[in-house]
Amino acid sequence: TSSAVPKTTYTDSNYTAALDEQMQTLCSNAKAAGVIVMTVSLDLVESKAAEKKAMTALKACASDSRFRKDPSDPSKPAKLYWNATGATLSDNF
Known part of the structure; x- marks a missing residue:
């Protein structure tokens, strides 16, 4: 995750932010690689x-x-x- 997501904050909203960021990265990388x-x-x-x-x-x-x-x-x-x-x-x- 990026520095926008604190690594030592253990809250539901922080976990959600981290997962959202990971999903965006995964989607971008997949599409950049030509995956539909x-x-x-x-x-x-x-x-x-x-x-x-x-x-x-x-x-x-x-x-x-x-x-x-x-x-x-x-x-x-x-x-x-x-x-x-x-x-x-x-x-x-």
Whole structure:
């Protein structure tokens, strides 16, 4: 982790910050190496702040689709991210 995350602070928020930083680094390194990253969240809702933050991070990590377009802006590629429920998981994949 970077110096922005204290190494001797043992709090939930510090652990979360460290994990968030590690995930961003992992995603950046994977995409830089040419890996296509697909991300999936299960049963998360945007109305809960922590879950929305997780969804945002997973979407940011996901690669751009080479074929699908973003439904909200067809000039951009869709992200390879899905928020599935137990009921829709098999339909999505």
